[in-house]
Amino acid sequence: EVQLVESGGGLVQPGGSLRLSCLGSGFNFSRYWMTWVRQAPGKGLEGVANIKEDGSVKYYVDSVKDRFTVSRDNAKNSLYLQMNGLRAEDTAVYYCAGNSEKKGWGFDPWGRGTLVTVSS
Amino acid sequence: DIQMTQSPSTLSASVGDRVTITCRASQSISTWLAWYQQKPGKAPTLLIYKASTLESGVPLRFSGSGSGTEFTLTISSLQPDDFATYYCQQYNSFSSFTFGQGTKVEI
Numbered sequence: 001e002v003q004l005v006e007s008g009g010g011l012v013q014p015g016g017s018l019r020l021s022c023l024g025s026g027f028n029f030s031r032y033w034m035t036w037v038r039q040a041p042g043k044g045l046e047g048v049a050n051i052k053e054d055g056s057v058k059y060y061v062d063s064v065k066d067r068f069t070v071s072r073d074n075a076k077n078s079l080y081l082q083m084n085g086l087r088a089e090d091t092a093v094y095y096c097a098g099n100s101e102k103k104g105w106g107f108d109p110w111g112r113g114t115l116v117t118v119s120s
Numbered sequence: 121d122i123q124m125t126q127s128p129s130t131l132s133a134s135v136g137d138r139v140t141i142t143c144r145a146s147q148s149i150s151t152w153l154a155w156y157q158q159k160p161g162k163a164p165t166l167l168i169y170k171a172s173t174l175e176s177g178v179p180l181r182f183s184g185s186g187s188g189t190e191f192t193l194t195i196s197s198l199q200p201d202d203f204a205t206y207y208c209q210q211y212n213s214f215s216s217f218t219f220g221q222g223t224k225v226e227i
Contacts, residue, residue: 033214045156045164045207045219052214059215095163105211106154106169113163 002026002109004096009114016086016118022079022096022111030054030074032098035107036081038116040092048094049081063089086118122146124210126220133225139195141223143208148188152211155184155193158222159204167206168193195225203227 008020020036035050049060049070058070069082079096093115097107123146133139143153151171156164166175168184171191181196195202208220 035217044222045158045209047217047219050214050217057214099211103166103175104154104170104173105152105217106166106175107156107164107209108166108175110163110165 004098004109004111006094006096006111006114009094009116011117011119012086013120014087014118017082017084018086018116020081020083020094020096020114020116022081024077024079024098024109027098027109029077029098032100033105034070034072034079035097035099036070036079037095037097037107038090038092039095039113040089043092046092051079083116086116088118090116091118092116122149122210122212122216122218124208124218124220126206126208126223128223129221130224130226132227133198134227135198135200137198139198139202139225141193141206141208141225143186143191143193143220145189145191145210145212147212149210149212151187153184153186153191154209154211155182156207156209157202157204158207164207198225 003025006022036048051058051070067085071080093113095113097110099107125144153171155168158164172184205222205224
């Protein structure tokens with residue numbers, strides 16, 4: 001079964017840090033670009049960061065540049081998001097998703113998401 | 121950055137209706153467009169990629185069309201399981217993969 005499972009979310013104070021993890025199974029993780037997508041409560045989807053199959057290229061949405069770092073460990077089928085300097089507006093469910101050329105770069109699979117709440 | 125504009129934001133429909141959702145890109149994205157369905161509390165699921173290719177397992181009542189800047193998602197005969205929020209997403213480059221704001225299909 002193809003699966004992505006996120007972990008690491010929780011309640012953190014403004015200015016704090018969290019590290020999210022995403023574990024893949026049932027597919028060739030190392031052949032997928034991987035992306036973190038977030039969804040604030042009651043809002044739409046926003047791409048946060050993505051990383052190339054071999055980890056050599058990374059992109060970030062402007063609002064998280066210099067605060068968030070995406071990384072991956074293909075030997076462990078794992079994707080990470082280090083989040084520093086967290087703000088209230090970073091409160092969201094964070095999903096990891098994979099994409100590949102065989103599906104026209106559409107995102108599939110998706111994880112179930114992990115909730116990050118930034119509040120004092 | 122490429123902006124994606126979906127319309128309508130909300131759509132009221134009945135079982136059996138034909139439903140069309142439109143997505144416009146602020147610049148040409150060829151056919152690098154995907155459609156997703158999301159139900160409350162769940163992750164999105166891929167319906168269509170490359171503007172018109174149906175993902176495996178997705179019912180044939182779903183179809184996608186368009187290229188350049190204008191795209192549509194059509195549900196030919198709305199079923200009870202189709203009440204959800206739908207998002208378009210462009211993937212013109214690896215550094216740019218923006219989503220539309222979503223269309224909620226409600227009874």
